[in-house]
Amino acid sequence: MADTNAVNSQAEPQVTMRESSQTIPESSDENEPVFIDPDLEFIQTLRKRGVDTYKKCMQCGTCSATCEISPDFEPFPRKEMSWASWGMKERLMADPDVWLCYHCNDCSTQCPRGANPGDTLAVIRQESIQHWAFPRFLARWVNEPQSILLLLGIPTALLLLALALKVPIEEALGIIPRMGDRIVYPYSSVFPHWLLISFFLFFSFLSLGLGMIGIGRFWRAMKKAFPPDRYAAPGKGLFQSTLVTLKNIFTHDDFAKCNKSFSRTWSHMSVFFGFTALSLVALWIITGRINPFMQGDFVYPFSFLSPWKILANVGGIALLVGIGLMIVDRFKIKEETSIGNYFDWMLIATILLIVITGYATEALHYYRLEPHRHLAYFVHLVLVLGLILYLPYSKLAHMFFRTTALIYAEYSGRKAELSKTEIAIQENAEQNTDQSTTEPQAAAAKAANS
Numbered sequence: 001m002a003d004t005n006a007v008n009s010q011a012e013p014q015v016t017m018r019e020s021s022q023t024i025p026e027s028s029d030e031n032e033p034v035f036i037d038p039d040l041e042f043i044q045t046l047r048k049r050g051v052d053t054y055k056k057c058m059q060c061g062t063c064s065a066t067c068e069i070s071p072d073f074e075p076f077p078r079k080e081m082s083w084a085s086w087g088m089k090e091r092l093m094a095d096p097d098v099w100l101c102y103h104c105n106d107c108s109t110q111c112p113r114g115a116n117p118g119d120t121l122a123v124i125r126q127e128s129i130q131h132w133a134f135p136r137f138l139a140r141w142v143n144e145p146q147s148i149l150l151l152l153g154i155p156t157a158l159l160l161l162a163l164a165l166k167v168p169i170e171e172a173l174g175i176i177p178r179m180g181d182r183i184v185y186p187y188s189s190v191f192p193h194w195l196l197i198s199f200f201l202f203f204s205f206l207s208l209g210l211g212m213i214g215i216g217r218f219w220r221a222m223k224k225a226f227p228p229d230r231y232a233a234p235g236k237g238l239f240q241s242t243l244v245t246l247k248n249i250f251t252h253d254d255f256a257k258c259n260k261s262f263s264r265t266w267s268h269m270s271v272f273f274g275f276t277a278l279s280l281v282a283l284w285i286i287t288g289r290i291n292p293f294m295q296g297d298f299v300y301p302f303s304f305l306s307p308w309k310i311l312a313n314v315g316g317i318a319l320l321v322g323i324g325l326m327i328v329d330r331f332k333i334k335e336e337t338s339i340g341n342y343f344d345w346m347l348i349a350t351i352l353l354i355v356i357t358g359y360a361t362e363a364l365h366y367y368r369l370e371p372h373r374h375l376a377y378f379v380h381l382v383l384v385l386g387l388i389l390y391l392p393y394s395k396l397a398h399m400f401f402r403t404t405a406l407i408y409a410e411y412s413g414r415k416a417e418l419s420k421t422e423i424a425i426q427e428n429a430e431q432n433t434d435q436s437t438t439e440p441q442a443a444a445a446k447a448a449n450s
């Protein structure tokens with residue numbers, strides 16, 4: 001763990017308030033005064049989202065010293081706490097460090113003032129998703145509880161429209177519905193595969209495209225506000241940065257460094273691998289017509305004992321376990337930190353409902369309950385479509401933002417600044433080497449004395 005005094009020695013530049021329009025202050029020269037135009041709306045937003053505790057921060061630096069992920073150079077989250085209290089929204093929106101935090105709340109539990117830096121960073125990330133989103137009004141709706149019916153209504157209407165147009169399109173294009181020859185009781189009479197695949201593919205690509213606009217904005221802002229030459233350590237190439245980041249994500253290496261909420265690593269990993277398993281199955285189904293490996297039990301619709309059906313069920317269980325652990329975790333730590341806000345719970349509830357309706361559909365299908373199985377499947381599809389449509393605006397967008405910030409941290413050299421854990425590992429290794437050379441000498445001296 002780094003020395004708190006060392007953390008405090010990262011002096012903030014002298015600050016003067018003025019009325020001009022807000023720009024990202026240049027702080028490369030710490031002796032130059034920095035002019036700040038506080039974003040009062042941003043300060044109000046932090047308050048509304050339940051983290052006005054940041055005002056209690058006295059800049060002691062305990063949080064930065066506690067965080068095992070934070071580098072020694074310009075450590076977080078102390079500096080983000082001061083930027084938040086100054087209303088420096090633009091700087092925080094472009095700050096990659098905000099996304100290097102895994103919200104373990106180790107820092108919040110150690111903060112002597114109860115300023116809750118872990119949750120403050122989480123709310124800043126939420127604001128960041130909304131800030132870079134395109135179109136922004138969708139992100140605003142996702143953040144407003146009063147828009148929940150509207151958000152549910154859009155995928156419901158789109159799916160109903162697709163079903164209403166199913167027969168006219170089949171007739172116009174001469175599509176013969178494929179009923180599936182392995183399962184004699186398929187869904188395709190109501191939800192034909194061609195319709196679901198084309199419909200979901202279209203909205204997935206649309207959502208990804210819109211999400212990439214936001215990510216492009218975020219990348220450019222990081223490069224402008226925190227250029228690679230800010231960091232002494234050399235960065236990696238873009239390709240290598242991406243590979244290193246993907247490895248880090250798959251192994252959850254950074255996550256595992258957090259001490260306090262070790263269970264978060266498992267819950268997150270479980271949700272991550274659940275999503276990965278279900279995405280693989282979906283990809284297999286989508287590419288079915290052109291997939292040369294689609295033989296026997298691998299043909300969709302799958303039999304109950306098909307390896308892909310089993311993988312999908314295991315993925316669903318992994319999601320349930322991960323989400324369950326997340327909920328338990330939130331209530332376990334609620335005395336020291338908050339249990340999360342609407343934005344967090346919206347995603348948790350959506351994933352939970354998707355898994356529950358997925359299993360309900362499977363069970364109702366198994367017992368041939370008509371029309372219940374189709375109704376359950378319809379609700380399941382509406383929720384999945386909602387998850388896809390609002391992906392760039394919901395908490396799930398952290399998949400893209402965190403990955404982008406991690407890639408940028410590798411690319412810019414930010415990540416090459418050694419973390420405290422890595423320093424501790426190095427020091428331990430050096431001590432062990434010293435011990436292995438000094439221990440035989442000590443033993444010889446002791447023997448001589450005796």
Ligand code: SF4
Nearest residue numbers: 057058060061063111
């Ligand atoms: S958030 Fe808490 S621990 Fe961090 S600098 Fe402020 S008072 Fe200290």
Ligand code: SF4
Nearest residue numbers: 067101104105107118
């Ligand atoms: S929540 Fe955890 S990862 Fe984030 S700044 Fe605090 S200690 Fe570091």
